[in-house]
Amino acid sequence: MEQPNWKVRYVYLTEQFKNPERFLLKIQEIAKRGDFTLGQEARDFELEYAKKFGIKHAIGVGNGTDALFLSFRALGIKEGDEVITAPNSFIATAGAIATAGARPVFADVRDDYTIDPEAVEKAITSKTRAIVPVHLFGNPADMYPILDIAKRHNLFVIEDAAQSSSVMYDNKYVGSFGDAAGFSFHPQKIVNIWGDGGMITTNNDALAEKLRLWRNHGLKNRDEVIFFAHNSRLDTIQAAIASIVLSEVEGNTEKRAQNAALYDQLLSDLEPKVHIPKRDLCKVPVKPIYTLYVIQTEQQKELIKFLKNQGIEALVHYPIPIHLQEAAKYLGYKKGDFPVCEKQAETMVTLPIHQYLKPKDIHYVCEAIHQFCIQN
Ligand SMILES: Cc1ncc(COP(=O)(O)O)c(C=O)c1O
Known part of the structure; x- marks a missing residue:
């Protein structure tokens, strides 16, 4: 197919990474150490991310979809449960709910593209376990009314912040409001890397501990497994790239x-x-x-x-x-x-x-x- 002669492009990655030396130097350093899995840069980046956005814990995972999926699993959301979210998101939001075994239930959105709290309240049934507001396009969802509904109905709130690293609501960063939040570092996100990556944030110590197990086979240490789980870790190399992008x-x-x-x-x-x-x-x-x-x-x-x-x-x-x-x-x-x-x-x-x-x-x-x- 003939490509138009673009004058103003939507994509910008070739521009962003046209001088990749600072990234390549870091990758070379990691390669020389062979520190590829849950390595130093991955651990450092988790601390950096949590500190920057004022959240207690950040857990690096394989992508933003897994960040949501693993949060649902670690919170005990399962088959038969309903999870309310917006119908206008990227397919991954509902996909993560469904693959975690729950039923996605939709509630309409507002003019700012985020989920309408009134519609959320109307969608609640006896099976509802959680609400997943999506901070779509870099706009924060209206968290206070959503948290209020969740509190009154005893529901979890998992923020889909995939598109929204560094978005603020009431002078606080998103990802710090719900029980947990999922971020994506996909190449088209604001903190973007050279492939796939994601982050889960939470202020809950016990949940953070559980999530670290959920993303790494349930391994307590090299040889002992507490429960059967997944393998979804943020690569050390990708974390190093993300750290440089985060600084910008x-x-x-x-x-x-x-x-x-x-x-x-x-x-x-x-x-x-x-x-x-x-x-x-x-x-x-x-x-x-x-x-x-x-x-x-x-x-x-x-x-x-x-x-x-x-x-x-x-x-x-x-x-x-x-x-x-x-x-x-x-x-x-x-x-x-x-x-x-x-x-x-x-x-x-x-x-x-x-x-x-x-x-x-x-x-x-x-x-x-x-x-x-x-x-x-
Ligand atoms: C709103 C939203 N949720 C979830 C995801 C999933 O993130 P990932 O592509 O890193 O799995 C994305 C991005 O792709 C997204 O835009």
Whole structure:
């Protein structure tokens, strides 16, 4: 297939890692020591991550999906249990619930793309064991009402923070609110590595201890196993890469926030044809990190095609809500069950937002969107 002549790209990894020397030096050092599994850098990175985000424990795992899955298992969530989450997430959220044996139950979302606490409360049944709010696109879910519901109904809260390392809610980092939280270091996340990796955070000492066993075969020491478990560890090499990227996270998120502010300003006159969702629906201060910058328009497909012809890479996250996926058929949902999420899936357009964009790139994208609006 012929590739367009991209002028403004959504992807940015070649830019981010075009001078990889500082990463390669670290990898060389680890290779010389042969310290590949749960090595020094992996242990150091866990401490660093926990300290940076003000959480007691951080446990490195193989990916963000495992971070959720292992949290469910360690909390005793099992077959017959129901776990409430959002239908507009990446498929991994519901996938982790289902593969842990529980039934994913969905609750609709708000204009800021995060789960609606009122809808959560309505979805609770006698089988509900946990709520999984997703901090989607770098926007924090509204944690206080969710924690309040969880407390009243005696439910666990496991935050899906895969897209949201360094997001703040009421001046505290996400990942510190629930019983546990799962982060992803997938190449397209804000703390991104050269493959797969993830982190579980928790303030609960006993749960942290259990999770360290769950990610490493249930091994108490080299030879003794307490219970049968999984193998899902964050590689030492990947932890070393993550540590370098983490040290640059403030600068990167600041640049993204500047890009978002410029988009907000340049697109504001196009409302309601181009809708910029509100990010201040919570009653407390929030600090989103713009993992993605997502606008809404009734002419989703047309706009994406128009932008592509102008060399601008725009995508949809995510075009098919989870409850309408083939994998979710057995849950019995149908179109119309989650109208806000479904409407967003039909209208969302993700614009390039990464930290390597220049103001002239944002101006170029916004001029193209204005042109589209004039012509349509
Ligand atoms: C919201 C969300 N949850 C979970 C995951 C799973 O993370 P991973 O790809 O590291 O397994 C991702 C990312 O891929 C995600 O975006």
